[in-house]
Amino acid sequence: MSLVATRPETGEARPYAFPEIRRASVAGGEIVAAHMPGHLLASASLLLDAGASRETAGREGTAGVLAKCLEEGTTTRDSAAYALALEGLGAELSTSVDWDSFRVGLSVPVGVLSRAVALMAEAARAPRLDPADVERVRDDEATALRMDWAQPGPRADAALRADLFGAGERYGRPLNGDPASTAAVTVEDVTTFHESWLKRPGVLLVAGDLDRLDLEELGAAAFAGSGGDPLPVEGPLGVPIAGARRLLLVDRPGSVQSTLRLGHRAPERAHPDYVPITLAATVLGGAFTSRLNHLIREVKGYTYGIRADFAMTRRFGRFGVSSSVQTAVTAPALTDTIGEIARTRLDGVTEEELSVARTWRAGSLSVDMQTPGSIAGALATLVIHGLPDDYYPTLRKRLLETTAEEVSAAAAQHLHPDALTLVVEGDAALIRDELAAAKLGEIITSEV
Template identity: 30%
Template structure:
């Protein structure tokens, strides 16, 4: 239910405060057998420029990367009734181009420079923009961020505003098209009175977004997007003296804005339960219950978190135990607890199984909550909540930027507490929670009378869409620049694009490797910066090995493996993992199955014991199998809740037919009903064996320690894997045509063109990645710039190749406005048709190559991301130095290479265009598009007359 929006992709210096402060995580009381945790520290420096911009810096020279994270202290918290969504609209406008950078050039600069984690996001209390750049491109990032802070108005006109109104409303429609979204918004309407900053959606209402006018928007920017209403956190590989000089150069001359008064809105308490019933085009009804809880970083907020964790935030929480595991009356339970500036919000969403009444779910819910209030959480539940929180905080610090990274963490603490170094206090406050405090919080804040209860039931989706403003809106408005010409003349130096510094030396991971006596491969990569270990077990047990008629077997097998082992029940397995702050994740793809785990290194032994137990000794209890198979059958029915899910389900069927690549990976109703427990056991025995498996260990571990762990926990694993399935034969493509899948009332159309792609093992893969960057792989790609930025048809459109061991699908498209479905299809096909004969220009090619090369270090900033990449080395039999040599292969790509792969792998005359949406509204436009014959099919790919 949490609301967060993001843009897809973002004078002398005088210090008011200057300090170098270590933020140390305190040690927790540990059990005697527990190893001592090597705790991280974040050293930071903070100072304030004369114009009020607060600077927070953290040096980290592990990787040649630097993260720039700029937080503006503005969100819906600062909006007025009738002007909702302005902060989020500005999140988009800030990417449109500023005076010296140029129109729509911001994202091209950052992506061309090899940025990762590029985005802008809006939440109720703040808006932020961030990019993680190669270290030699720090000046470029500061140039871009300073120009849109100080010089956005000169490039902001009514045409750009109209375009981004369309884009933002497409984003809202994209949300409205998701199941239960209308009920999620109703939760906020009941928790808060109308006019409260948190009453509506962060994204704003259709009416308010469409009512935004150029004068309003410019005033909003001048009030809130100013240096004195912002903080900038910079983390990574930089020279502190040089950074200070650059900050003075780029931000120092931006004038201070008007004072922003604190928001002191009082949130009325709820003393009488509020209820509502909402209809939506969903298969299953859902019960939602929410409360107002303590605001961020208050003592009771931590205790409430622990109470909510026990109630419904762990795999075997009390609600999961009562509703999902035992009685099996609920398809899913999802609870969360979030804290904001004015208040916190706790909520639980419980989706019913077919035929189950929401009234019965609600009765069980209140009974379980009453037990929690009467007895309080157990010490084990509270310790699990603490361990999970600590793991999340420390693993987040692996990343310099992005959500939860170092720069984001420093800015977040500064935003909510005024202290960028609040981390040790945060961890200490969480550690101090007792079962008694959690019990008291449950009784104080999670009561029946203070609750909001929403029933979401199948029916018509009621939306508040409004007509688009006339094209001549704001045409007569006179725009005045905010600065004098004399000031503008002094800033003309900003027109020069900063040149990058010397290219940093890139060291990409090359694992060490050895094999156990049983044939299991082991890949090890040492990363000692934080006390974290990620362990992946990868087996060639993917969907391509599903027997005909048993599609979904590989997925179901891994799910059942994760429930229980021969010596641990589902409750024992989940509880043991959560007490050490981890979860053993089981997953399957088309090519592989396996298990993964990330754990703090003081729990390495316990974690490896759990991981090996799950992989080597799954129990396959009949009751677990039956429960998960029933859940999957219901999940297949729910796939019609989303037009995107419908299109992605049917598209491959039409290309690959009844082959593993065509039948839905998660199975069909018929295939899932045919699968038995014996099938799952047989699949496990035939595919899960050490001779066709790899253990990948990444993190704070030595090669010697890795050998010891591998031998101890996997050395005795036995079994022999059956021969791997032969590669599916690529189908004979058909001529381009259109397939409509009808979903009456859908607010958007899922429009995707499907074709045959290439295998993951193709030697052309680096060239294809360079080629697709320009076609549809980047925000500034031709497809996205056409459909989103030029025409405003979509929130985002792209293209890509799904990489399997055999030739997986190529697809291109996105979610588009219903009334322009035909026009969107024309523009999508225009870009696809012209691309082979108009491959990337020299400038586009250079940008694509630079981006692919320079963004690589950012792909390997966490142990989990490194382990995932190294897993593919085993899976596709790649050399150990595959990633280390990848930059040279990108650099070697020529224009002729790109032209060749464009002709060989982009086939606009052999595509199936799938449009999932309201047939009555989209079929006429698709007929007018004249892109090929049109037919209608159902969710199973069968023709509809």
């Protein structure tokens, strides 16, 4: 006997199904729920139209400070009592702020979800926001950001964002603010943000065994005391493309790697090319066998990993590549990376590469969406982008049916290797001359 030499045939596939979606209007708010029979955990999330884009200029970080303040006590109990009540159910609040939304969520054994949602709503709707607590949390957040910014990455991200979207624009500032803007947040900024955006009903997302959950009860708790109309969605920002490549050098003396962030502007999430754009990015830098990971990691050994993607929100998109490479190979790694982006734009993708990208992205819809938490996240995508209940089955079909011609056309249209902003965060004294010699673009010293 010996090892089986030939690759096995694929078995018979069971049809793909996204959990059944139920929608309900309760107590002035909307519930979007997914039925996951038999699951022992259930997840709930309050989705509020209170993303970072609603922050005041110079006070970026306000939403993050507010998110932390939600657990500093409510109008009915202090922070210690709140922590004990919530964690006594086995729940921990997860709060997140992105460009389009503010979310407060939790996952717990299904039997205690209604009690957990009541506590979650208490924090979101009626936080105490005692001025002394807000100031302390603000200071802690500024310190935490300073800790974060001592790591490689955040400064490079900030430099790229400012260059692409404009340092004076909200979208040109870091999503979570920087240490200085967070330190500048006032008590009034936080209370005003809460009053303006967190008292609107929003949408309650629920994922779990709905046979064991009462949506009316969950909605009544989530929307109690809320009011106001949904906010209008503003239009896309457009896709300005630079006339030439430029290289921003962020000095990090003593760094043993260079952190690379490359990018340019791209279309918003609702763009009709969303599927072919996603597949092009998967071939270029999404899958393990992508062009970039294959060349930069598996052939050259320059890095532990490199990836490319299109990040797309309601109003804007950006193409980006990120990696950390050994200091000594910074210039060749950049040259090779730009080369692969240019090749993908020029020659498109092959059917062989695309077949991996298609089935991987389609399969991920089953593989990555097993838990109530991940299904709640998928529901959030539906709500934020106004997508229909059959979106995921439709997406799966489109992923599998998109042709190499369509993906190559998307790569040609939406990749701009000659307009990239190249941010390099590393030991400038060691790499500046080499970068200049490589002639990748005008070198600008970034003072992030």
